[in-house]
Structure formats: structure tokens, C-alpha cells
Amino acid sequence: MSPTLLQLLFGSLMLLTYGLIAFGLLHKTVAALLGALVLAALAVALGVIPEYDQIHEILGHDLNVLGVIIGTSILVDLAGQSGLFHFLAIKVVKKTGGNPIRLFLALQLFTFALTAVLTIVPAMLIVSGLVLVICRNLNLPLTPFLLGIAFASNAAAFCTFASGLPTLMIGSAAKIPYVQFLQVSLPFALVSLVVCYLFTRRFFRTDLQAPANENEARRLRQTVEAFDEWALAPDRGAFIRAAGILFLTILGFAFAGVLHLGLDYIAFGGGVLMLLFHGKSVEKTIAKVNWTVILFFTGLFIIVGLVKEVHLLDRIAASLTSLTGHSVPMAVSLFTWFSGIASAIVDNIPVAATMIPMVPGMEGIPHEPLWWSLVLGSNLGGSATPIGSISCVIALHALEHEGGIKLGWGRFLAVGGVLTIIQLALASFYLIGLFSLGLMPSLS
Amino acid sequence: MEHREDKQIQKNMEAFEAALSSGKAAREAASFRLKGVLAAFDGSNQDKDVLGVAKTLASQLHIPLFLLPSPHTGEPEPKGLDLEATLEALNREQIQAEGLLHEEKEAFRGILEAIHRKKPDLLVLPSPFGHDLGELGQTTLGTVVEVTISKGQCPALIVRGTLSDPTLYLSRPHLIIRDEVEADNKALAIAEILLRSFKREELVLTFLKPRGAMAQEEWETRKNQGYDQAPAELLPLLEGGPSSLLHRLLSQDPPLHIRANLLPEDHFSPAMDETGGRLHILPFTFDQGVLPEFVHSFVLRTLDPVLLVGS
Structure with a gap:
């Protein structure tokens, strides 16, 4: 079979898999595994790979990503069991005195911080549970709060290497040192959060009002002050141990490069320490690791690896290079906006997985700004549509099932879509500016 | 969204609701006074x-x-x-x-x-x-x-029984904790009042749990280890109970001497264990307005006075 036909066949099967995921026709893990099985069989039969063992080599390149996911899963689950995050959540809420405007800001800030440390899913599950209880008890509207934390969570997903799965994949593939995240993506994550707060605050201005009078303010204050944070963290020893191990792990991520260790080693180290000092039931904890995500990634890595073997992604990269005319601003804009828009339609993980192999193929253009475009675009794009990111899916699910409010695409796009356009535009300017001013650190 | 994520939101909501009701109960209990x-x-x-x-x-x-x-x-x-x-x-x-x-x-x-x-x-x-x-x-x-x-x-x-010296009993409270948030808090507040009034510093706690509440393995290692266990070891067993008040009692100066034990609910007999000769304080929640069966059998199994705190 000619190379072009092979590229067409493999490319179509990859797009078909993404279509099954995007339209929810199959569970994303089943779709990814099925796609991997079909492509692997075709690759062997059509001689794309000399022997089946090469599949293991393809998968081997991404084992570090799987290691980080497993290690942090154990760490986060056990730290969560100690009540640490619930405790902090209540502390934050109490500080606001129940004032809806302060609460709106505090919850976005807290979600941002929690996502930076735990990734989107665990952070959103904790904070959306809190939002539902708070809004119910304070008689506050659910929509602004749930959407606000979902957008804040997306803004935080590129704070550090381990804040989001696409970030982890891109960071791993590009071998971006942890400290560069603090230099490049963290400052812009903070800018995105400010934009998110200001925009959502303005959009929901009629829903978010300060207490009408002193009596109302007192009622709100008394309700939030009634929360007993220690009720969720009865074992102070475990609580302190969990906080300590979590802190050490974050420190480990930051210094992994200096120590010549992989991030998967640090994540596993944190997970094992947690099992040693806090694990009540090792088997239960390990069973709670999100194996659905691990298997989804496994399937996806095989699909993208095999599509790469037929040089389809190199070909697309070469076309993109000529399209941009080797211009960095053009390439940055293209990568930021394309990854952003694609992530709004399909899950941002397949988008990142597919675009990662294209960056090395962009010859004649510095790769650093492209990696960062991919990091920012794939994470920010998730806020654009109701299906763009898991944070929006969780927020809308909670809104519908617990609040009985079904938010249509139109209303969602009016807030999420517009916010994403602003954030993607700012991201493009930021990266182009950073590169033009020579402030973007290079990757050795 | 995955089913397990949906369940996790529910679980988190329940946890925050429990924190809210526990806090309300603790606040109410903290202001509780015996006035007559x-x-x-x-x-x-x-x-x-x-x-x-x-x-x-x-x-x-x-x-x-x-x-x-x-x-x-x-x-x-x-x-x-x-x-x-x-x-x-x-x-x-x-x-x-x-x-x-x-x-x-x-x-x-x-x-x-x-x-x-x-x-x-x-x-x-x-x-x-x-x-x-x-x-x-x-x-x-x-x-x-x-x-x-x-x-x-x-x-x-x-x-119950004949009390030659009531002070002996009243100054030695034995609090039974069964994860009855509101009643637990009130019962603990009463125990604290008694200890302060009689100038005593020792509170005995029994954590009663149904067998299904913990894995068999954990039961075997933790149950009935005697009353000389540090309460901090057993506090994690509380599920939204009077944790706030207990922590306050543990951190007060001078700290209250708390001795605690964990026992299975179905095998606990106040007449048989070493807590005898004390005032048993039993918090409970009314079962549709009537006393739960557990309260009846508890009172009938001891010859010590029993203080029932319902909610």
C-alpha cells in the first residue's frame, strides 16, 4: 500500500476514534482501546511496524505519564481521606463570612489552587460538592458559582507540570523542566484567573449581590461559621502527615531535574509514602486509582504512536510550517487557536496527544513557543463549550442533577465561549510577546 | 460523566452537610448550661x-x-x-x-x-x-x-440500683459515642459540665460501632484494646460526631485526661466491662419519636445510673 493511502487509512481511523469519543457514541476508554486494537492489527498486517513488539516500544515512551497518574492518584486519594482538602475548603468559605461576592472570588481562587496541586477532577469533585451545599444553605444561585469554579479550574490546569493531564503529556514529551512552568505558564495561569473572575463576575452581576442589609449579612455569616472543619478531619495526626507528604511531593516535582529523577519516580515516591504512613487499606486505595484514565491513555498512546509511524503527523507538520511561512507569531497563533478550538469540541487529551508529535516536525521554527501554545491552548479551550473539559462536564452535571437547572449551549457559549476567545487571544499575545522579548526560556 | 464521579460529588456533599450539622450541634452544645x-x-x-x-x-x-x-x-x-x-x-x-x-x-x-x-x-x-x-x-x-x-x-x-455515694458516680462520667451528631455533642457538653463541677479531669469514652462499619481486619486489630488507648488513636473513628468539642477538650489547658476504647455495638455490656461504677451517658436519636431498642437494653444491663440524652 502506498504511503499516502496508509496515511489516509490510519488518519481516518484515528479521526473515527476521536469522533466516537466526541459524540459520546462509545465510552472514551473503550473507543481508545478499540482504535488501538484495530490500528495495531493493521500496522502488523500492512508492515507499518516490523513486529508486534514495537507496540511495547511505542507505549514505553509514555510510561512516565502513566506513572505520574498512578502515583498522584494514590497520593491524592489518601490525602483526601485525611480530610485535608475538605478542611481547607471550609476554612476558605468561613473567611468570606458568607458574603456572596467574596465567596465567588474565594471559591474561584481555592479551585485554582486545588487544581494546581491535584488536577481538575479531584479539585472539581470537592469544590462542586461544597458549592452545592453552600448555595443550598445560603440561598445563592448555583449557575454562577459552578461555572465560575469550572473556568477557574481550566485556568489552573497549566500552572505546573502535574496540574493537568494534557500539561503532563506535553511537558513530558517536550521535557520541559518544572521550573519553566513557574516562569512561563504559571504567570499566565494567574492572568487567566483574573480574566475569568472579572468576566464571570460581570456576566453574572445580577445574580451576585452583596447582602441587602445587616440582618441578611448576619444570617449568611452565621451559616458559614456553623461549618465544623474538624468534623471532616478527625485524625489530626493523619491530617498533618498527609499535608507533609503532599508538600514533599510538590517539592520533589520542583527539584526532580536537579536530582536527575523522573516525575513518575517522585509521584510514586509520594504515593508509597502515603501508603506507608496513612494507608488504612492498601488494596482499597489501589483499586481507587482511575484505571479508566490509564487505559484510555494506553489506547490513545498506541493510536498516536502508530499514526506517527506512517508519517502522517510529520506531513501535517510540514504543511503547517509552510502555511505559517516560518513565522513564529503565525505558528503560535495557529497552535494556540487550533488546539483551543479542537479541545472545545473533542476531549483535550486526544488533541494534545495528536499535536505533540507535530511540534518536532515543525522545522525551521523554534519549538519552545509551540510547546507552550499547545499547553495553553489545549487547557483554555475546554471552557468554550459544555463538553470541552471535564470541569465543565462536572459543573453542568451538578447543576442539572442537584440544582435542576439545564443550561443550554447558547447560554453556555455566551459566557464560556466568549471567555475562551478572550483568554486564547491573550495567550497568543503573551507567548508572542514573551518570545519576541527573548524572555522565553529555551529547552536544551 | 463517570458514575464514580457522580458518587464522589454526592459523598462530598454529604461530608460538607455533616460538617455543617456537626458545627451547629457543637455550637448549641457549647452554649448548653444546666440551669435546673x-x-x-x-x-x-x-x-x-x-x-x-x-x-x-x-x-x-x-x-x-x-x-x-x-x-x-x-x-x-x-x-x-x-x-x-x-x-x-x-x-x-x-x-x-x-x-x-x-x-x-x-x-x-x-x-x-x-x-x-x-x-x-x-x-x-x-x-x-x-x-x-x-x-x-x-x-x-x-x-x-x-x-x-x-x-x-x-x-x-x-x-439504677442503690447509690450509697452519688458523688462517686456523678463525678466519673462514661460517655458512649455512637455517631449521633446532635446528641453526642450535647452529651459531651453535659459530661464536661459534670467534670468541671466536681473538679475531676478524667473522662472515659466508649466508641460503639456496628460491626459493618469497619472492615473485619480493622475490627480485629482495634476492638476492645482496653481503656488505656490514647483518644487521638480512636478519634478518626468519629463520623461527624462531636469531634470539635472533643478536640477542644483535648487541647484545653490543663488537658482533660480522656481514656477511650472501641467496642462492637452488639456485644457491649456496661455491666461487664471496666466502666462500671460510673455515670453512663448515652446519647441517642429518637426512632420516629420513640426510644430505640438499644436504649432499653442498655439501661437494663447496668446497675449504674444512666443519663439518656436524646435528639
Whole structure:
């Protein structure tokens, strides 16, 4: 079979898999595994790979990503069991005195911080549970709060290497040192959060009002002050141990490069320490690791690896290079906006997985700004549509099932879509500016 | 969205709701004060023990004592308490006491009427056990006690056996924690009041859990390790219970000496373990307005006084 036909066949099967995921026709893990099985069989039969063992080599390149996911899963689950995050959540809420405007800001800030440390899913599950209880008890509207934390969570997903799965994949593939995240993506994550707060605050201005009078303010204050944070963290020893191990792990991520260790080693180290000092039931904890995500990634890595073997992604990269005319601003804009828009339609993980192999193929253009475009675009794009990111899916699910409010695409796009356009535009300017001013650190 | 994520949101919501109700209960309990005690008599030999307990409480806590004699049965010689003589003796001991009379024929109506009128924070009652109640008396607390507790909504101290020295019992509270958020907090607040009044520093706790609450493996390693365990080891077993108040007690200066043990709910017998000779404080939640079976069997299995704190 000619190379072009092979590229067409493999490319179509990859797009078909993404279509099954995007339209929810199959569970994303089943779709990814099925796609991997079909492509692997075709690759062997059509001689794309000399022997089946090469599949293991393809998968081997991404084992570090799987290691980080497993290690942090154990760490986060056990730290969560100690009540640490619930405790902090209540502390934050109490500080606001129940004032809806302060609460709106505090919850976005807290979600941002929690996502930076735990990734989107665990952070959103904790904070959306809190939002539902708070809004119910304070008689506050659910929509602004749930959407606000979902957008804040997306803004935080590129704070550090381990804040989001696409970030982890891109960071791993590009071998971006942890400290560069603090230099490049963290400052812009903070800018995105400010934009998110200001925009959502303005959009929901009629829903978010300060207490009408002193009596109302007192009622709100008394309700939030009634929360007993220690009720969720009865074992102070475990609580302190969990906080300590979590802190050490974050420190480990930051210094992994200096120590010549992989991030998967640090994540596993944190997970094992947690099992040693806090694990009540090792088997239960390990069973709670999100194996659905691990298997989804496994399937996806095989699909993208095999599509790469037929040089389809190199070909697309070469076309993109000529399209941009080797211009960095053009390439940055293209990568930021394309990854952003694609992530709004399909899950941002397949988008990142597919675009990662294209960056090395962009010859004649510095790769650093492209990696960062991919990091920012794939994470920010998730806020654009109701299906763009898991944070929006969780927020809308909670809104519908617990609040009985079904938010249509139109209303969602009016807030999420517009916010994403602003954030993607700012991201493009930021990266182009950073590169033009020579402030973007290079990757050795 | 995955089913497990949906379940996790529900679980988190429940946790935050529990934190809210625990906080409300803790706040209410923290402001709880014993301002008056009502002693109800039934004309039996136990009246003197009831009086002994009520008098000790009133004297130690410096609160008024209301005495409610048994209803007049029409017999020429009223049994039990001589109200006038008792009031005189109490006044001599500088205890603020007041006698209450009622026309109600049924004892529990008289008690409820007194609770309504005087609003005591604690009720002291004789136990029907040992009275001539036949089989009924052997298996239940008796109508008067049950109706009074469930309708009176007032903590009730049931006097069992013969107490030669009530102080010995009242100053040594044994609190049973069964994850009854509201009642647990109130019960703990009462225990704290008693300890402070009697200037004692030791509180004994029993964490009672149904067997299904923990994995078999954990049960085997943690159950019945004696009462010399550090409470911090057992505090993680609390599920939204009085953790706030307990932590406060543990961190106060000087710290309260708390001894704790974990026991399975179905095998706990206050008569058999080393907590005997104490005032057992049993928090519970009313089961559709009636006393749960557990309370009946608990009271009937001990010869110590039992303080029932319902919510």
C-alpha cells in the first residue's frame, strides 16, 4: 500500500476514534482501546511496524505519564481521606463570612489552587460538592458559582507540570523542566484567573449581590461559621502527615531535574509514602486509582504512536510550517487557536496527544513557543463549550442533577465561549510577546 | 460523566452537610448550661437514691432543684418522700429547692406538666426495674420513663440500683459515642459540665460501632484494646460526631485526661466491662419519636445510673 493511502487509512481511523469519543457514541476508554486494537492489527498486517513488539516500544515512551497518574492518584486519594482538602475548603468559605461576592472570588481562587496541586477532577469533585451545599444553605444561585469554579479550574490546569493531564503529556514529551512552568505558564495561569473572575463576575452581576442589609449579612455569616472543619478531619495526626507528604511531593516535582529523577519516580515516591504512613487499606486505595484514565491513555498512546509511524503527523507538520511561512507569531497563533478550538469540541487529551508529535516536525521554527501554545491552548479551550473539559462536564452535571437547572449551549457559549476567545487571544499575545522579548526560556 | 464521579460529588456533599450539622450541634452544645434539675419520685424505695442524686447535682452545680412527689394514690399513708421535711432539710443545706404538686392521675402527665412549667435541663427518675412490673418491667423501661423522655425532650438521668455515694458516680462520667451528631455533642457538653463541677479531669469514652462499619481486619486489630488507648488513636473513628468539642477538650489547658476504647455495638455490656461504677451517658436519636431498642437494653444491663440524652 502506498504511503499516502496508509496515511489516509490510519488518519481516518484515528479521526473515527476521536469522533466516537466526541459524540459520546462509545465510552472514551473503550473507543481508545478499540482504535488501538484495530490500528495495531493493521500496522502488523500492512508492515507499518516490523513486529508486534514495537507496540511495547511505542507505549514505553509514555510510561512516565502513566506513572505520574498512578502515583498522584494514590497520593491524592489518601490525602483526601485525611480530610485535608475538605478542611481547607471550609476554612476558605468561613473567611468570606458568607458574603456572596467574596465567596465567588474565594471559591474561584481555592479551585485554582486545588487544581494546581491535584488536577481538575479531584479539585472539581470537592469544590462542586461544597458549592452545592453552600448555595443550598445560603440561598445563592448555583449557575454562577459552578461555572465560575469550572473556568477557574481550566485556568489552573497549566500552572505546573502535574496540574493537568494534557500539561503532563506535553511537558513530558517536550521535557520541559518544572521550573519553566513557574516562569512561563504559571504567570499566565494567574492572568487567566483574573480574566475569568472579572468576566464571570460581570456576566453574572445580577445574580451576585452583596447582602441587602445587616440582618441578611448576619444570617449568611452565621451559616458559614456553623461549618465544623474538624468534623471532616478527625485524625489530626493523619491530617498533618498527609499535608507533609503532599508538600514533599510538590517539592520533589520542583527539584526532580536537579536530582536527575523522573516525575513518575517522585509521584510514586509520594504515593508509597502515603501508603506507608496513612494507608488504612492498601488494596482499597489501589483499586481507587482511575484505571479508566490509564487505559484510555494506553489506547490513545498506541493510536498516536502508530499514526506517527506512517508519517502522517510529520506531513501535517510540514504543511503547517509552510502555511505559517516560518513565522513564529503565525505558528503560535495557529497552535494556540487550533488546539483551543479542537479541545472545545473533542476531549483535550486526544488533541494534545495528536499535536505533540507535530511540534518536532515543525522545522525551521523554534519549538519552545509551540510547546507552550499547545499547553495553553489545549487547557483554555475546554471552557468554550459544555463538553470541552471535564470541569465543565462536572459543573453542568451538578447543576442539572442537584440544582435542576439545564443550561443550554447558547447560554453556555455566551459566557464560556466568549471567555475562551478572550483568554486564547491573550495567550497568543503573551507567548508572542514573551518570545519576541527573548524572555522565553529555551529547552536544551 | 463517570458514575464514580457522580458518587464522589454526592459523598462530598454529604461530608460538607455533616460538617455543617456537626458545627451547629457543637455550637448549641457549647452554649448548653444546666440551669435546673427536676427530680420525680414514684413512692418506691428508690426515692431516696433519686433525691441523693438530684441533691448532689443541685448542690454542685448551684442550680435550683424541683421535687415532684408521686401522684396521690388515695391511700391513707402516702408512700415515699415526705415533701415538707425534705424541703426543710434541703433549705438547711442551702440548696434552692421547690416542691411541685400536681393533680394528674398518671405520673408521666405530672412530670410533663412540671417540665413545661419549670423548664429544667435535667430530669432525675427512678428506674422501674425491680418494681412490681412483671414481665414488662424486665424488658422495657416502663411507660412513665419512656413517655417522659420522648415527650419531655429533656435529658433524663435514670437512677439504677442503690447509690450509697452519688458523688462517686456523678463525678466519673462514661460517655458512649455512637455517631449521633446532635446528641453526642450535647452529651459531651453535659459530661464536661459534670467534670468541671466536681473538679475531676478524667473522662472515659466508649466508641460503639456496628460491626459493618469497619472492615473485619480493622475490627480485629482495634476492638476492645482496653481503656488505656490514647483518644487521638480512636478519634478518626468519629463520623461527624462531636469531634470539635472533643478536640477542644483535648487541647484545653490543663488537658482533660480522656481514656477511650472501641467496642462492637452488639456485644457491649456496661455491666461487664471496666466502666462500671460510673455515670453512663448515652446519647441517642429518637426512632420516629420513640426510644430505640438499644436504649432499653442498655439501661437494663447496668446497675449504674444512666443519663439518656436524646435528639
